Amino acid sequence: MASTAEQMRRYQGPVLFSFGFRPFFLSGAILASALPLLMALSISGAISFGGAYGAIAYHGHEMVFGFLAAIVAGFLLTAVPNWTGRLPVLGWRLGGLFALWLAGRAAIAASGVIGAGAAAAIDSLFLIVLDLVIWREVTAGKNWRNIPVCVLVLLLALGNALWHFHAITDGVGQFGVRWGVAVIAVLIALIGGRITPSFTRNWFLKNGIAGGEAPYAFVDKWALGALGLAMIVWLAAPTGVATGALLYLAAALHLLRLARWRGWLTGREPLVTILHVGYLWLAIALALLGSAAMFPQTVAVSTAFHALTAGAAGVMTLAVMTRATRGHTGRALTADAATVAIYVLVNLGAAGRVAASFWTSNYGVALTLAAALWSGAFLLFAVIYGRYLLAPKVAP
Numbered sequence: 001m002a003s004t005a006e007q008m009r010r011y012q013g014p015v016l017f018s019f020g021f022r023p024f025f026l027s028g029a030i031l032a033s034a035l036p037l038l039m040a041l042s043i044s045g046a047i048s049f050g051g052a053y054g055a056i057a058y059h060g061h062e063m064v065f066g067f068l069a070a071i072v073a074g075f076l077l078t079a080v081p082n083w084t085g086r087l088p089v090l091g092w093r094l095g096g097l098f099a100l101w102l103a104g105r106a107a108i109a110a111s112g113v114i115g116a117g118a119a120a121a122i123d124s125l126f127l128i129v130l131d132l133v134i135w136r137e138v139t140a141g142k143n144w145r146n147i148p149v150c151v152l153v154l155l156l157a158l159g160n161a162l163w164h165f166h167a168i169t170d171g172v173g174q175f176g177v178r179w180g181v182a183v184i185a186v187l188i189a190l191i192g193g194r195i196t197p198s199f200t201r202n203w204f205l206k207n208g209i210a211g212g213e214a215p216y217a218f219v220d221k222w223a224l225g226a227l228g229l230a231m232i233v234w235l236a237a238p239t240g241v242a243t244g245a246l247l248y249l250a251a252a253l254h255l256l257r258l259a260r261w262r263g264w265l266t267g268r269e270p271l272v273t274i275l276h277v278g279y280l281w282l283a284i285a286l287a288l289l290g291s292a293a294m295f296p297q298t299v300a301v302s303t304a305f306h307a308l309t310a311g312a313a314g315v316m317t318l319a320v321m322t323r324a325t326r327g328h329t330g331r332a333l334t335a336d337a338a339t340v341a342i343y344v345l346v347n348l349g350a351a352g353r354v355a356a357s358f359w360t361s362n363y364g365v366a367l368t369l370a371a372a373l374w375s376g377a378f379l380l381f382a383v384i385y386g387r388y389l390l391a392p393k394v395a396p
Contacts (some may be wrong), residue, residue, distance in 0.1 A: 004259060006050070006349035011091060013090070013091045014095075014391060015392050016091075016389070016390060017090055017091055017094045017095045017098070018090055018091075018093060018392075018396060019077075019088055019090060019094075019328060020073065020074050020076070020078050020088060020089060020300065021067065021074040021075065021077070021078040021321075021324050021328060021389075022072030022074075022088075022100070022389045022390075023074075023094070023095075023098045023323065023389075024070045024071065024073045024098065024323045024353070025070075025071065025074045025100070025324075025325060025385070026382060026385075026386050026389045027070055027102070028066075028067050028068075028070030028071045028317075029052060029321070029378045029379075029381045029382040029385075030072065030149060030378075030379075030382050030387075031062065031067045031070065031105070032063075032067045032314075032375070032378040033182070033375045033376075033378040033379035033382060035059055035062055035063055035066075035067065036059075036310075036349075036353075036370075036371035036372075036374050036375045036376075037054060037371050037372065037375050038055075038071075039056075039059040039371065040058070040205070040364075040367050040368040040371040041374075042055040042059075043096045043252060045252075046324055049080065049110035049326065051108060051109060051110065051112040051119070051162050052111035052115065052116045052119070052167070053108075053111060053116070053142075053167060053172045054172065057167070057172035058108065059296075060112050060174065060177040061108065061160075061176075062105070062108060063178060063179060064159075064177050064184065064309070065104075065123070065127070065156075065159070065160045065163070065180055066105055066108070067215075068128065068180075068184055068313055068317070069101070069130075069156065069160075070101060071320070071321065072153070072184075073097070073101070073126075073127075073130050074321075074324075075191070075320055076130075076134055076153070077089050077094070077133075078324055080129035080137045080138065080146075081137075082133060082141075083138070083141065083143045083145075083146055084137055084138060084140070084141025084142075084143045085141060085142060086137055086141050089137075096112060097129060097130065097133065098127055099123050099127070101123050101126045102127040102209075103125070103126075103150070103361070104105070104122060104124075104125070104126045107119040107120075107122035107123050108123055109132045111227060116164070116167045116168050117168055117327050119164070120161075120164035120165075120167065120168060122140045122159060123160070124157070124161055124164060124166065126156035126158050127153065127156055127160055127355075130153060130157075131150065131153040131154050131156075131157055131350075133328075134149065134150050134153055135150045135215070138150055138274060145375070146305035147188075148190065149187075149190070149210075151188050152183055152186060152190070155179075155183045156180055156183045156184075156340020158179070159176050159179035159180040159182075159183060159295055160175075160176065160180065162175060162176040162177075162179055163175075163176025163179075163180070164176070172395065173236075176345065178234075178235060178238070179235060181305065181308055181309060181313075182231035182232075182234065182235055183308075184284070184308075184313055185227065185231060185282065185308060185312070186224075186227060186231060187230060188278070188279070188282050188312055188313065188316050189223065189227050189254065189282065190224065192275065192278065192279050192316055193220060193223075193224070193257065193279075194230065195275065195320070196261055196263075196276060196279055197214045197261045198206055198278070199259075199272055199275060199323070200214075200262070200263065200266060200272055201213060201271055202263070203215070203266060203272045206377065207268075209265060211253055213241040214260045214261050214262070217260075219253065219256055219257050220257055222253055223253035223254050223256070223257045226249050226250040227250045227253075227286070228245065229246060229250075229255065230243075230246040230247045230249070230250040232244050232359060234246075234247065234289065234293070235342075238292075238301065239292075239293050239294075239296050240294075241243040241293075241294060242273060243290075243293040243294075244290040244293035244294030244295075245290070245294075245312070246290075246291060246293070247286050247287070247289045247290030248286075248287060248290040249362070250286045251283045251284075251287040251290060251356065252283075252368070253285035254279070254282055254283040255280075255283045257284060258276060258279050258280060261276065263275070263276025263279075264276075269321065269334060270335040270339065270340050270343055271319075271323055271326075271333060271334060271335040271339070274319040274335075275316070275319045275323075276313065276320075276386060277314035277315055277343075277347065278316030278319045279312075279316070281307065281308075281312035281315050281316070281350065282308070282310035282316075284307055284311065284312075285304060285307035285308035285312050286313055287304075288303060288304035288307045288354075289301075289304040289307075289308070291304070292304045300357050303354055303356060303357040303358075305328075306350070306353045306354055306357075307350070308331060310349065310350040310353045310354075310370075310374055311350040311351075311354065313351075314346050314349070314350055314374060314377075315343075315346055315347060315350060317345065318342055318346050318377060318378070318381060319343075322335070322339050322342065322381070322384070323388050325385050326388070326391060327391070329388040329389070329391070329393050329394065330394035330395060331388065331394070336346055338353055338380065338384045339384075342377050342380050342381050342384070343371050345374070345376045345377035345380065346373075346374055346378075348373045348374075349370050349371070349373035349374025349376070349377060350370075350374060351370075351374070352366060352370030352373060352374075353367070353371070355370075355371040356370055
């Protein structure tokens with residue numbers, strides 16, 4: 001029987017569908033580059049959009065279940081073959097899965113015409129089918145360690161279904177989006193907690209830096225456990241002392257976890273450093289969520305929410321997208337000037353979005369500037385890395 005690598009070399013179809021990261025990273029980046037600017041323009045009154053849901057609900061849904069779902073799909077469809085040793089989903093199967101994602105985006109955009117019910121039926125399919133694919137690959141490969149990832153994708157699909165249920169029955173609420181963001185936070189902690197110390201350790205070894213080992217320990221278990229519990233409590237009761245205390249505890253544990261990886265020693269390679277910065281955003285977001293729970297009059301929940309989405313999710317996705325794209329298309333695993341610019345833009349945009357909430361006198365201006373910076377990062381990725389994603393892998 002041909003090996004996985006041999007079967008991949010035999011693939012003769014479109015380059016875009018030769019590996020899962022290619023269509024989903026590119027399209028996810030394009031969507032991410034548009035959404036914040038559309039929202040900022042809507043707030044300023046320059047445009048009106050949102051289909052059957054309104055601009056704010058549309059923006060929240062598409063950021064979580066459109067953009068972030070695409071990046072999750074691209075990452076998992078690329079990582080699962082490495083985990084299981086099985087042939088990647090490619091060709092017409094990958095094209096069909098991507099078509100479901102595109103259909104969901106079109107259905108949400110056209111919801112004002114086709115109705116919320118039809119949009120729900122179409123949009124819900126992508127995450128359900130993706131989860132079935134991941135379950136099949138993980139179980140067929142007997143890769144039991146990654147069953148939690150399958151469960152998290154299932155929970156993401158359930159969050160999307162909840163959002164649509166509320167949209168159809170009693171008007172769009174924030175619970176479905178909050179559910180999705182909670183799942184994304186756990187995914188960042190779970191996957192980011194694997195790849196960040198792993199890639200850091202490899203870089204330490206390559207550069208002769210001693211003491212790079214940070215084996216999985218009780219700190220990691222407690223950090224993940226505290227985060228999971230905090231997210232459950234936050235979903236049930238977003239404000240209150242108990243919720244705030246759990247979120248503060250989770251933030252502290254993730255800071256301690258991050259410190260064990262010694263990311264401050266990786267400054268010579270931004271491709272590694274950015275993983276630590278993305279994880280730092282997770283701890284910051286949890287602390288802000290805790291503050292919003294305890295002191296809602298001082299810290300708005302939207303501030304903490306955007307620290308988690310624009311900050312932790314935005315930075316970590318670009319960290320993963322740039323590294324995976326470079327590695328799987330034959331480019332050197334080092335950040336060039338354009339890649340560094342992407343990292344600077346996304347962090348400035350995220351920081352600006354968080355700060356905008358405290359700059360009430362010029363909120364619109366601050367929001368638009370932050371949106372432009374954050375969107376610019378993903379647009380730059382689409383332009384620079386799009387060339388790699390649409391071209392065959394180069395020889396090392």
